[in-house]
Amino acid sequence: MFSKSKINEPAQKPSLSEDRPAPPRAPATPAPAREGGAAAAAPKPKPHPSTLSSDLVITGNLKTTGDLQIEGMVDGDIRAHLLTVGEGATVKGEIVADDVVVNGRIIGRVRGLKVRLTSTARVEGDIIHKTIAIESGAHFEGSVQRQDDPLNAAGGKPAQRVAPQKRPEEKASE
Numbered sequence: 001m002f003s004k005s006k007i008n009e010p011a012q013k014p015s016l017s018e019d020r021p022a023p024p025r026a027p028a029t030p031a032p033a034r035e036g037g038a039a040a041a042a043p044k045p046k047p048h049p050s051t052l053s054s055d056l057v058i059t060g061n062l063k064t065t066g067d068l069q070i071e072g073m074v075d076g077d078i079r080a081h082l083l084t085v086g087e088g089a090t091v092k093g094e095i096v097a098d099d100v101v102v103n104g105r106i107i108g109r110v111r112g113l114k115v116r117l118t119s120t121a122r123v124e125g126d127i128i129h130k131t132i133a134i135e136s137g138a139h140f141e142g143s144v145q146r147q148d149d150p151l152n153a154a155g156g157k158p159a160q161r162v163a164p165q166k167r168p169e170e171k172a173s174e
Contacts, residue, residue, distance in 0.1 A: 054088055061093070070104075083112075087120050096151060102138075111150045 049067035052058065056072035063079045070078075071086040076093045083097040089104035100112040102121040115129040119137035126142045128150040134140065 049082065049084070052089075054086070077108075085121075098151070113150060 047066060049069045050064060051069045052072045052074070054071040057075075058072070059075045061076040061078070062068065062074065065081055067082040067084075068078070068080040069084040069086065070089045070091060073090045074093065078091060078093060078095050078097070080097045082099040082101075083095060084101045085091055085104045085106060087103040090107070091105070092107045094109045094111070095106065096111045098113045100110055100115045101118070102110075102116065102123060103118045104120070105122040106125060108125045109128070110123065110125060111128045113130045115127055115132045117123060117132075117134045117138040117140060119135045121135075121138040121140070123138075123140045124142060127140075127144045128147055129144070130146065130148060130150055132144065132146075
């Protein structure tokens with residue numbers, strides 16, 4: 001009977017006898033620690049977007065892996081995860097972001113997986129996108145091009161520049 005109760009209660013057996021169950025239990029201990037580490041990373045709160053207020057004027061490039069909301073003026077290129085251009089904001093430069101929401105004015109190229117021009121948007125420049133939404137009332141002057149990977153669209157531009165250089169060389173050799 002005594003031995004049966006030990007067999008029926010395996011949870012108590014490892015704590016009573018460390019010789020046999022300890023080696024199998026020791027490798028199992030790091031696995032829950034890994035799960036605990038992953039679980040601790042999962043509920044990590046999303047940080048608030050960085051906001052550039054309406055009285056702020058920036059000359060220079062901005063780069064972040066997070067979200068950015070612009071209410072002021074930026075004269076430079078911007079790279080972000082989610083970029084929101086406020087209704088009174090102006091950006092002069094290239095924008096590269098996963099998600100772009102334009103309520104204000106952009107003068108320059110926009111590259112994004114998802115691009116949305118609201119009714120108050122004014123964009124002067126080309127838009128390279130995977131998906132685009134343009135609300136009624138938005139002002140847009142430029143070209144629109146769909147690409148599966150618009151964030152790496154710059155990689156395609158050097159190839160276009162190389163092609164014209166080959167043509168004059170081919171003509172010169174003939």
